[in-house]
Amino acid sequence: MTILGIETSCDETSASVITANSSDQKVKVLSNVIASSLSLHSKTGGIIPEIAAREQIKYIIPVVKQSLIESNLYPLSSKINLLSSTVYRPNIDAIAVTVGPGLIGSLLVGVETAKTLSFAWNKPLIPVNHLIGHIYANFISENPKLNTKRLTLNADVEFPAIVLVVSGGHTDLLLMKDHPPAGGLKWLGGTRDDAAGEAFDKIARLINLPYPGGPAIEKAAKEGNPKAFNFPRPMIGSNDLDFSFSGLKTAVLREVKTIKQLNNETIANISASVQQAIIDVLVSKTLKTAEKYQVKSILLSGGVSANQKLRDEFKLKIENLKLKIALSVPPKNLCTDNGAMIAAAAFFNYKPVPWQKITANPELYFK
Ligand code: KG4
Ligand code: ZN
DSSP states (O other), X not given: OEEEEEEOSSSXXXXXXXXXXXXTOOEEEEEEEEEEOHHHHHTTTSOOHHHHHHHHHHHHHHHHHHHHHHTTOSOTTOOOOTTOTTTOOOSOSEEEEEEESSOHHHHHHHHHHHHHHHHHHTOOEEEEEHHHHHHHGGGOOBOTTTTOOOEEESSSOOXXXXXXXXXXXXXXXXXXXXXXXXXXXXXXXXXXXXXHHHHHHHHHHHTTOOSSHHHHHHHHHTTSOXXXXXXXXXXXXXXXXXXXXXXXXXXXXXXXXXXXXXXXXHHHHHHHHHHHHHHHHHHHHHHHHHHHTTOSEEEEESGGGGOHHHHHHHHHHHHHTTOOOEEEEOOHHHHSSOHHHHHHXXXXXXXXXXXXXXXXXXXXXXX
């Protein structure tokens, strides 16, 4: 089965073609094209939704076309219009598109494009929840173009699994007993205020680092001491499976106000200390949950799981505690938003919906 996946929930515009085999369930990426308006947002310290959506309108058709070209599904020399269904219809089985959660203007660009292509090419259309898409970056087995592999510790993914979704807008723990249509996903807990990625982004702004804050803090933290500041580890010992990161942001703000001039050394120390505080909470709560539910695997997903220190600490703790739990982390370039994960989610949860019934839903969630 060959699926074109389209993702436009935030500032990225991505289209990808995957092939997947029903017998061995191996997913292979043929192309994964990503255009980003990030440079326009790094100056403003955050995403301006209107600017993101306007850029996506410009990018979407060239990005879809490029992904088809790279998958040998569109003749490079051809001048044919992508939408002239009488002369062009790619050899794909279905189209998958992110329908939510996300920014409404951005989602609409992807959803309306996917609906148009579904109609023009007469291909089934599968609506995908963006957060479930992130989880499926763990189920992509071959990514030859990017030459990166999923990192697995102990064994391959086996169910039941605990999933940690850590993105710019979400921090959630889920129990995954099987692929959603069969076993379903059970939401266990999530953030009560800021998401982990949001904390990185907001704290970066406080210490004069650019957007997105996660990679900027990770880079600065390399030169810093994680013990320089004793920032709080919110809710690390609470009995529930919830998170809270807004107090951490306030603690950093309080500290920054006492500092006369933020030099590189202080920025590096704050970065290392904040990063450590976030990682401690994420690792501790996820492992506690995994033990409680006696799962076989832990799956990390979402933009924050690109953080090398987070990946290393999960690995180290699992080894030190001699836990018989497989750890799966997508390759870094599949942790942040991309079309391949959306196409992969559609393969494992193949539920086409008539295009007339598909709408963007910015508030879509797990519960
Ligand atoms: O999943 P994603 O690409 O988009 C959303 O669905 O939100 O996640 C973006 C988030 C941003 O908050 C960004 O700061 C964070 O992921 N992020 C990181 C790293 N790379 C991206 N956080 C920590 N370390 C990183 N290396
Ligand atoms: Zn995302």
